[in-house]
Amino acid sequence: MTKDAYHILNGPKQAFLLGNALQVDVKRLHQNLEQWANEFGDIYRIRLGPSKHIVITNPDIIHEIMRGRPDKFRRMEKMDSIFREEGVHGVFNAEGEEWKIHRKLVAQGLDVRHQQQYFPAILKTTERLMNKWKGMKTPFDVQKDLMRYTVDVTSSLAFGYEMNTIQMGEDVIQNHLEKIFPTIFKRINAPIPIWRYYKSKADKEFDYAFKQINVLIDEFIEKGKEKLDNNPELKEKPSNFLEAILVEAEQEGSISNTEIRGNLLTILMAGEDTTAHTVAWMIYFLSIYPEWQEKILKEVSPYLNNGVITDYTQLSNLKIVEAIANETMRLKPVAPLLLFEPLEDIEVKGYLFAKERKLLVQTRHAAVNESYFSDGDSFNPDRWMNIEKCPHLKHELKAFIPFGSGPRYCPGRNLALTEIKMIVAMLCGNFKFKLTNEPKEIEEIMAFTMMASSFDLCIENRQTI
Numbered sequence: 081m082t083k084d085a086y087h088i089l090n091g092p093k094q095a096f097l098l099g100n101a102l103q104v105d106v107k108r109l110h111q112n113l114e115q116w117a118n119e120f121g122d123i124y125r126i127r128l129g130p131s132k133h134i135v136i137t138n139p140d141i142i143h144e145i146m147r148g149r150p151d152k153f154r155r156m157e158k159m160d161s162i163f164r165e166e167g168v169h170g171v172f173n174a175e176g177e178e179w180k181i182h183r184k185l186v187a188q189g190l191d192v193r194h195q196q197q198y199f200p201a202i203l204k205t206t207e208r209l210m211n212k213w214k215g216m217k218t219p220f221d222v223q224k225d226l227m228r229y230t231v232d233v234t235s236s237l238a239f240g241y242e243m244n245t246i247q248m249g250e251d252v253i254q255n256h257l258e259k260i261f262p263t264i265f266k267r268i269n270a271p272i273p274i275w276r277y278y279k280s281k282a283d284k285e286f287d288y289a290f291k292q293i294n295v296l297i298d299e300f301i302e303k304g305k306e307k308l309d310n311n312p313e314l315k316e317k318p319s320n321f322l323e324a325i326l327v328e329a330e331q332e333g334s335i336s337n338t339e340i341r342g343n344l345l346t347i348l349m350a351g352e353d354t355t356a357h358t359v360a361w362m363i364y365f366l367s368i369y370p371e372w373q374e375k376i377l378k379e380v381s382p383y384l385n386n387g388v389i390t391d392y393t394q395l396s397n398l399k400i401v402e403a404i405a406n407e408t409m410r411l412k413p414v415a416p417l418l419l420f421e422p423l424e425d426i427e428v429k430g431y432l433f434a435k436e437r438k439l440l441v442q443t444r445h446a447a448v449n450e451s452y453f454s455d456g457d458s459f460n461p462d463r464w465m466n467i468e469k470c471p472h473l474k475h476e477l478k479a480f481i482p483f484g485s486g487p488r489y490c491p492g493r494n495l496a497l498t499e500i501k502m503i504v505a506m507l508c509g510n511f512k513f514k515l516t517n518e519p520k521e522i523e524e525i526m527a528f529t530m531m532a533s534s535f536d537l538c539i540e541n542r543q544t545i
């Protein structure tokens with residue numbers, strides 16, 4: 081093929097200047113794209129103002145793009161410029177050789193060996209959450225508590241800083257983080273970078289949040305360096321991510337403070353919403369299908385010690401919790417949209433993608449499609465446990481991409497699964513719960529990550545039932 085695929089693909093009818101911009105609702109962009117995929121197939125084109133995009137839901141093409149990084153494809157350039165103008169140089173927005181250095185640094189800081197060292201912090205935070213929930217007499221905003229949980233865990237393992245927002249309420253870091261995602265998503269979708277010429281109140285808050293958080297992180301870095309100098313034995317066994325990457329950075333030699341700071345902030349941002357929203361969607365399904373709460377209770381009971389799992393190695397036995405996590409991420413992936421660009425003209429599966437063409441990858445459309453998963457729309461965790469017993473059922477793992485694919489696959493996956501198992505085991509082990517809202521009232525909202533609209537949870541302590 082010699083012609084740029086954009087010019088030969090089908091797609092929704094475009095208006096003269098705005099293209100399809102008025103047909104999309106940014107908060108529901110992932111759903112708009114899914115509807116168009118039903119109409120125009122697993123690869124089609126759209127235009128948002130002057131921005132021409134190819135939308136891809138075909139898993140074979142998606143994997144080839146993701147695996148072609150960093151040499152043939154990159155994340156969308158706009159993402160990097162949005163992060164860099166706020167001073168963030170980290171693994172999520174780095175490319176090429178720079179990315180390779182960042183990736184090694186971050187992947188080692190998050191590997192299983194280090195994770196076992198971080199487990200006491202996760203355990204302590206899970207106990208705090210349980211104690212808080214034991215005192216809950218009225219329905220409460222569970223999503224807020226889950227965000228507090230993940231920000232407490234991430235800041236504790238990132239810097240050794242005990243935030244304890246679960247018991248104490250908001251903290252400066254969390255307040256700043258809350259301002260960041262919605263504005264990043266708005267800026268990515270803005271047809272022109274208005275904020276560079278005129279700053280709205282949200283833009284000013286966003287800039288301020290980054291500035292403040294950078295100052296705080298710099299202080300942590302200085303303290304971390306001092307601690308390592310005074311306790312050289314920590315170089316063998318770092319007690320948090322900051323110490324681990326400071327040791328790595330010392331060995332690598334060429335990593336600046338700005339890059340260390342960028343990666344700490346990246347970890348904070350990447351670890352908060354993603355995991356909290358995934359658990360919130362799990363709670364949503366477990367409330368609609370309470371029989372699974374009982375199955376989890378049975379699975380986790382042998383391992384609970386005063387209401388929580390205290391032995392990291394036992395988490396690998398939680399196959400039902402794992403199946404529910406997978407089924408939830410298949411139906412409600414918190415990162416359903418990923419944005420890439422080819423670094424040169426590249427042909428993939430017969431389509432020519434011109435250099436810098438914007439590729440909008442939509443990961444859920446295939447994951448709920450009958451061609452890849454039988455009865456794809458239904459919540460059925462059994463499909464993850466008994467697949468070998470049902471060879472006639474479709475279960476195509478290539479269409480299940482909640483953590484991405486290829487060399488830039490999410491390095492926080494294991495940490496996320498540890499947190500998910502710890503919270504869900506504690507929740508089902510101690511409580512029965514249900515939503516106070518009708519499930520159909522709960523909507524999907526896209527704000528960089530895909531979250532559930534607000535809902536309240538009503539919980540009953542099992543010991544007092």
Ligand code: HEM
Nearest residue numbers: 171172350351354355358415483484485488489490492496
């Ligand atoms: C359920 C929770 C999570 C989900 C669904 C998730 C999903 C993703 C996805 C889809 C990507 C893009 C992958 C790609 O481009 O191929 C990603 C990247 C990343 N995630 Fe996660 N993530 C989760 C939790 C975490 C946690 C807990 C951390 C760390 C504390 C983390 C750190 C990162 C980083 C640093 C990247 C960038 C990797 C790179 O560009 O090389 N994530 N994640």
